[in-house]
Amino acid sequence: MKKGDASFTFLDRIREIRWNIQDGRWQSALALALTLPDICGGIAYPETVKKYRDGRVMEDRYGKPARDVGSQYIQWFDQYAGPFFKKNETDERPYLCGERCWQLRCEYLHQNKGFVNEGADLEVHFHLGLNCGTTICQLDQETDGDGPEHIRLDIEELCIRLCRAAEAFYEEFHEQMDFELYNTPVIDFIQWSKAEPAGKTIAVVCRDPVMAKGISMALADTAGKVFSFTNPYDAARRFEKREPGLWVVADPFPEKKNPPWFGEKGTPVLLLGDGWDRLRDGRIAYFSFPLQIEELGQCAEAFLDGKEWAKGGAV
16 A cells, blocks of 8 residues: 555455444444445446436536446345345345345435335335344244234344455456445545655546556656546545646546646646647646557656656656
């Protein structure tokens, strides 16, 4: 981990759920555990997005396709978590489905409620419990004559099984899918104060997170710290008071009238790709796609050292 970077990763979340279970902090454990299918669903089914009735794709505030979080959640649970919610391995179907877990997630996280059981068409009513201790699944069933079946779910076992399902999913797909997309960026300010000075810091801004990560990796040896952002708003918040030593921007972002990389401090900028209004400024360099990584690195290094750049080398 680089200096100052204390980001909460996917595995950190699972680890903290287990810590909460060990400490008997059931509310915290349940809240975090119910978000695991949120994260995994977004990673597994990025193509599942919201659409208008006419079929057009809805967009979020950044102009990207808006996630259909509920559908992603339910689909991931039924496909990957369902097998962990069987009383016996030979059972045809799990005792808890994605739709009911999604319902619990929404009710509990947003209203501090449990399962909603008022639906007249519900054949099974679920109830949260503690210290149920009746079977290996910590699952208890009761019947009320001809009425619905009642199943009591132990919170500890529910959290453990969600963790196991998420860990199995990670083990199978972490080399194919980018779990870092759902990290929580956190800065350790004690470590940050010991990190490289701002003059050796690069900020990469690119809508495409994969490209942003690739550019950051290509420039990693040039600076003490490289940050990547998929929109200018996060970059502006991050460097509001302490600008980086160099901006690397791969999209014009026309919706941003006063982008942070054209601020008053005169920080050098590398503008990648097409669509830019070319300015005559010694602190700005333009690079077309496909990029020449070696030349890009040389330019970045020159700007970080306070030198001007001309095509072919530092001046």
